[in-house]
Amino acid sequence: MEGTGGHDRERGRVSPRGRPEVAIVGAGLMGRWHARYAKAAGGRVVAIVDPDHARAQDLARDFRGALVFRDFDDCLMVTSASVIHVCTDVDHAALADRVLGAGRHAIVEKPVATSTEEARRLVDMAGKLRLVLCPVHQFAFQRGFGRMLAHRDELGEIVRIEGAACTTDGEGLAAPVRRDRLVGIVPHFVSLFRALVGGVSPVSWHVLASTSDDLSLVTRVATTQLSLFASFRGRPPRYELLVVGTARSARLDLFHGHLVWEAGGLSRAAKVAAPFRRSAAGLSMAALNLAGRALRREPAFPGLRALIGAAYRAVRDGGPPPVPPEEIVEAAELMERIAKSPRT
Structure with missing residues (x-):
């Protein structure tokens, strides 16, 4: 069993013929569609994480054997999920950091990060650990x-x-x-x-x-x-x-x-x-x-299933992520520029 402080690269590995084990963080609207398309793309949903326990249980009923957690760290310690879908409304960068730090691949709802510094740090981290960091920019996959x-x-x-x-x-x-x-x-x-x-x-x-x-x-x-x-x-x-x-x-x-x-x-x-x-x-x-x-x-959400499937192939084959890391940084840079602009 893995502690929450370090990372374990074995956790993020999927055999060439294996189905990735998937955890969904956030059981709201987007979490439900991620879970549905994760299964359709060949993943096996093994955990649902949400502080609203009843909402998490409701979603978990659709996936046999899926465990329910209120706390994200408990999910990382107990499950061997190799891919974590971050589908919360907030804290995407902080959660992505914890996912990568635990040696898991991350599929993250937009925006992955709202500052250039955050984006570059996460992209560099994923690259060094040879993990997939995939933002949900699904329109390009329609x-x-x-x-x-x-x-x-x-x-x-x-x-x-x-x-x-x-x-x-x-x-x-x-x-x-x-x-x-x-x-x-x-x-x-x-x-x-x-x-x-x-x-x-x-x-x-x-x-x-x-x-x-x-x-x-x-x-x-x-x-x-x-x-x-x-x-x-x-x-x-x-x-x-x-x-x-x-x-x-x-x-x-x-x-x-x-x-x-x-x-x-x-x-x-x-x-x-x-x-x-x-x-x-x-x-x-x-x-x-x-x-x-x-x-x-x-x-x-047309394009989401195709994006998730492409991310799973990158995880399985060890190939490049379907969304280039440079795109994550460019989006964060532009968002940061807008945030600093006058309210007009």
Whole structure:
């Protein structure tokens, strides 16, 4: 049995054919979906950790033999879980530090860290211990986004990328917490922007607005303009990515994970038909996407199951983590820059 102070690399090892043993820390909404997709991706859920014992027990009933813990250190001492999913609302960096320090792989809800120093320390720690540290940046693992990347050349030169998030998650929260929630959306879009244009220097971003209700950022990479808007006031709720190219454009519904191409025809007839084509394409793609997700048993949080599966393969095979360590640091640097910006 392992004490809570040191680390044991044997704990983090999984045989090439073995199923990783998994512990879920946080039995709320995200913990439930992590547990479900962990099982679907080949993991075996052996422990649920939550200070709300009744909530943890309720989730554990879905996983035969899963133990329930109020205290995270007790879970580390008693179980041999090789992968820990951190699904709490707070303290992601502190929990990730304890997971890695105990020699376990970590799949961590965003943000992994909110400061550059924290992010670099965790990334360095995971690298030295040869452990997987995987943030939950699942949008880049959605099938729609993957299809767009596979056909990226059809966009022509990318002129503009717009990320938009309008959410109701801030209702009833104090202003500082609301602002932190908005800033916490940033890592998702850092992941998407990196996949499309490579790393973006955090110091290049201009913070146009940063309040408890709205966040607006812009930057430019070569000839491509990037923008991100997140709001608790905007309606209807949405998570979207628009990629505008010189040949055509792509619009991704990140709530549902589907892609709609927008043709670049210049004729009068093409312009007249454009809104009808967009509506028809959106309806058909939404229907196909929902049917596909039903077949894949992915009713919510598209991309999460694929991300977890990729992380488990990295654990099993000893390969690189599915999300590059540099992405964790870049996201933290940008969040730190926003936090230090004036409230405008």
